[in-house]
Each structure stands twice: as C-alpha cells, then as structure tokens.
Amino acid sequence: MDKYRVAFIGCGNRAKRHAEALRADGRCRVVAVSDLSPEAAESFKAEFAFGEAAVHTDYAAMLAAEKPDIVISCLWTPLHLPMFRACAAAGVRAVHSEKPMAPTWGDCLEMARLAEASGCQLTFCHQRRFAAGNRLVREWLREGRIGKLLRMDLYSPPNLLDCGTHTFDQALSFNEETGVKWVLGAVDGTNPLNWFSVRAESMAVGTLVFANGVRAAVQTGGPDQDMHTGVRLVGSEGFVEVDWDGRIGEARVYDDPAWKPEVAEADEAAQMIGVIDDVVSSLEAGREPELSYRKALRASEIIYACYESVRRHARVELPLAGVTDNPFIQLLDAGHFEPAAEQGA
Structure with missing residues (x-):
C-alpha cells in the first residue's frame, strides 16, 4: 500500500x-x-x-x-x-x-x-505507557507478584493538569484502567504557574478511591515528596516504586526477601x-x-474532579457532572487564593 x-x-x-x-x-x-x-x-x-x-x-x-x-x-x-x-x-x-x-x-x-x-x-x-519498566510492572501485577493491589501513592512535579496527567495515566494503566469513584482534593494557588498558556497551581494533594476499592494518595509539587515522579504500588504481598520513565526504585516481596527485581533503563527514544x-x-x-483519547479522558476527569473538589469544599463523585470550565482558573480569577493577610483588606 x-x-x-x-x-x-x-x-x-x-x-x-x-x-x-x-x-x-x-x-x-x-x-x-x-x-x-x-x-x-x-x-x-x-x-x-x-x-x-x-x-x-x-x-x-x-x-x-x-x-x-x-x-x-x-x-x-x-x-x-x-x-x-x-x-x-x-x-x-x-x-x-x-x-x-x-x-x-x-x-x-x-x-x-x-x-x-x-x-x-x-x-x-x-x-510513558511504553517505558520498559512500566511494562514490567504491569506484568508483575498481572502475575500477582506483589499480591492484590491495595493502594497507590502518586507523585509528579507541579501541576495536576500538565504533569499530573502522566501520573494519573500511569496509575490507571497499573490498575487495569479501572475508573475512579470519588476524589477529595486541595491545591496551593497562592503562587500560580503558567504552563503552555494555562494557569495552574504550584502544589496539589488529594485522595482517590477507584471503583475496585484501590485507594490512592496524590501529591504534585511542593516540599517533602519522597518520590519526584511516578507511583508506589502497595499490594497484599509486597510493594514496588516506579517513576514516570519506568525506573524501578524500592521493591519487596514479603515472603521472598531474596527477590531482586530486574531494573529497566529509561529510554525516551x-x-x-x-x-x-x-x-x-x-x-x-x-x-x-x-x-486512546478515552484513556486520556479518564485521567483528565480525575484532574478536573480534584479542582472541582476545591471549588465545592467537598468530596466529588465521578462521573463528573455539572462542570464544563476549569474550576481552578475560575477560583483564581475570583481571588480565592489571595494570601490570608490580604483577603478582605
């Protein structure tokens, strides 16, 4: 052809x-x-x-x-x-x-x-779905190497939209593309960033619960991150840390202390x-x-649900309804993130 x-x-x-x-x-x-x-x-x-x-x-x-x-x-x-x-x-x-x-x-x-x-x-x-290390971790999960997946710790640089999308996509790929039930989020908007002409927060944290019961804590940006990017997966029989590009960090299988995971090198090409x-x-x-855009849409929905949680001061259930804007930008324009000393001045 x-x-x-x-x-x-x-x-x-x-x-x-x-x-x-x-x-x-x-x-x-x-x-x-x-x-x-x-x-x-x-x-x-x-x-x-x-x-x-x-x-x-x-x-x-x-x-x-x-x-x-x-x-x-x-x-x-x-x-x-x-x-x-x-x-x-x-x-x-x-x-x-x-x-x-x-x-x-x-x-x-x-x-x-x-x-x-x-x-x-x-x-x-x-x-990064195609990173060798991420492929390897998905294989371990299918094999049950760390047992039943129970929770994940998710990390990225700031911000949720431009950087967090990689981490949420990575987490979805590890959790068999299972959707999220609800989100509770918080952001630091006092020093907003501008990424590719979109204003964004400098730090975000939150809790997610997936439809299969897996729980996740997320942090993007800010101090005291113990991983810069990627996911820590905690299972019933072990855990593994893997960054965005598939570099394997700490990994343990509880009943096999001699197990040493194969280390995959990061290869962007x-x-x-x-x-x-x-x-x-x-x-x-x-x-x-x-x-597929369908997978990107799932990651995006988590991001906008986190922002909507900040706007509502409440937990947000998915599918996300009644939202078409970017709640973070709406709050920023409304002066929601002014330093406390300046509010009401």
Missing part, C-alpha cells in the same frame, strides 16, 4: 521527539509541516530531512492542500480543541496530540464527542517509537489505541 501521508502541526522541541521516532517507521511519509514561524518549520524540515514536505504557516490551509492521513500536533494546550476540530472536518484519519487534553473539562468532552462523531482516531502522548507504532498500527487494524 502507499505510505500514510503525515503532517506536523507545530515544529518545536516535542515535534522533534516525534520526528525521530517517525523516521524509524517505514509506513509513513511526511508530506507537510506547519508552524506560525516559517523559520521554525524550515529548520525542522531540514533537520529531519523531510525533503518533499510542503511548509505552511496556516494549518487549516495545509489540511486543505495536503490532505494528510495522520496529523501529529505539538501545539500548546488551549489550541488542542480548535486543531482537532479542523482536522476532523478535513477528513484526517488519525490525530496524535501532545498532552494534556484541553484547558477545561468542557473542551475535553467536546474533543471526545468530535472523535466519536467523526471516527477520527484521536490519541494523546502519554508515551524507545517510548516514542512505541507511540508512533501505536498510532499507525491501530489505524491499520481499526483497533483501540493504547493511547
């Missing part, structure tokens, strides 16, 4: 990680690159020897002219929904986007609705090769991708 026609939207650093992996896949041919900066687009094209690729500064015009089968989008978060809407309308067969899904829960739901209505395969770059293979192979086979 002819190679899949691939176009890039956004030609920055993350696009380069995808391009490196794409060159290893013989099923694809890059036909276009698009960036607001023509210099960035030309430099990207030259660096990866995409010699026949057309260069565009307007991705809508690129979609109309080049008619790609697959789009790889590396845009900032607020641009994800309009990009996907344009791609779906143009008949693109698969869109792979950088995470997180979108800056509001309503936008996340709209992206999911568009994917269902159009049939366009939509994936998000939770590439291999992760990205897994991403591209997942996108293309799923499109070929017509199957649900490992990086």
Whole structure:
C-alpha cells in the first residue's frame, strides 16, 4: 500500500521527539509541516530531512492542500480543541496530540464527542505507557507478584493538569484502567504557574478511591515528596516504586526477601517509537489505541474532579457532572487564593 501521508502541526522541541521516532517507521511519509514561524518549520524540515514536505504557516490551509492521513500536533494546550476540530472536518484519519487534553473539562468532552462523531482516531502522548519498566510492572501485577493491589501513592512535579496527567495515566494503566469513584482534593494557588498558556497551581494533594476499592494518595509539587515522579504500588504481598520513565526504585516481596527485581533503563527514544507504532498500527487494524483519547479522558476527569473538589469544599463523585470550565482558573480569577493577610483588606 502507499505510505500514510503525515503532517506536523507545530515544529518545536516535542515535534522533534516525534520526528525521530517517525523516521524509524517505514509506513509513513511526511508530506507537510506547519508552524506560525516559517523559520521554525524550515529548520525542522531540514533537520529531519523531510525533503518533499510542503511548509505552511496556516494549518487549516495545509489540511486543505495536503490532505494528510495522520496529523501529529505539538501545539500548546488551549489550541488542542480548535486543531482537532479542523482536522476532523478535513477528513484526517488519525490525530496524535501532545498532552494534556484541553484547558477545561468542557473542551475535553467536546474533543471526545468530535472523535466519536467523526471516527477520527484521536490519541494523546502519554508515551510513558511504553517505558520498559512500566511494562514490567504491569506484568508483575498481572502475575500477582506483589499480591492484590491495595493502594497507590502518586507523585509528579507541579501541576495536576500538565504533569499530573502522566501520573494519573500511569496509575490507571497499573490498575487495569479501572475508573475512579470519588476524589477529595486541595491545591496551593497562592503562587500560580503558567504552563503552555494555562494557569495552574504550584502544589496539589488529594485522595482517590477507584471503583475496585484501590485507594490512592496524590501529591504534585511542593516540599517533602519522597518520590519526584511516578507511583508506589502497595499490594497484599509486597510493594514496588516506579517513576514516570519506568525506573524501578524500592521493591519487596514479603515472603521472598531474596527477590531482586530486574531494573529497566529509561529510554525516551524507545517510548516514542512505541507511540508512533501505536498510532499507525491501530489505524491499520481499526483497533483501540493504547493511547486512546478515552484513556486520556479518564485521567483528565480525575484532574478536573480534584479542582472541582476545591471549588465545592467537598468530596466529588465521578462521573463528573455539572462542570464544563476549569474550576481552578475560575477560583483564581475570583481571588480565592489571595494570601490570608490580604483577603478582605
């Protein structure tokens, strides 16, 4: 068959990680690159020897002219929904986007609705699902190496939306994609951050309970984290710590003290090769991708439920209802996080 026609939207650093992996896949041919900066687009094209690729500064015009089968989008978060809407309308067969899904829960739901209505395969770059160490931990869990999973400690740098999405996705993958029943969260918004044009908290903590009874405590950012990223999984017969990229930390099997786990090295290049293979192979086979938007939506729902818990001062049950905005930003705009000495002044 002819190679899949691939176009890039956004030609920055993350696009380069995808391009490196794409060159290893013989099923694809890059036909276009698009960036607001023509210099960035030309430099990207030259660096990866995409010699026949057309260069565009307007991705809508690129979609109309080049008619790609697959789009790889590396845009900032607020641009994800309009990009996907344009791609779906143009008949693109698969869109792979950088995470997180979108800056509001309503936008996340709209992206999911568009994917269902159009049939366009939509994936998000939770590439760490393909880390060798994370694959190994999933295998241990299936084997019952640490017994029945009871609880998880979840860690990431700040913030919930841009960084926590990796940790929640990692936890969901370890817990057989089981959904969350309820969330109780708290955030520190007194020194807000700005990540890819979305304002966010500098620290968050919370408790989650999954539908199968597994409990999880989460901390993103702030002092005194005993893991910088990743998950500590506690089972009935042991425990294991694994960071985002699959590096195994402490691990124990209680009745087998001599057990020493195989240590998997972190390999981002291999992760990205897994991403591209997942996108293309799923499109070929017509199957649900490992990086499906449905899985990203579950992680996003946890994030927005944490924010809504702060707004309600209450525990929030899932599925998340009655929310379409970003509760953290609404609270920030309302002055909710002003230092105590300044409130009511």
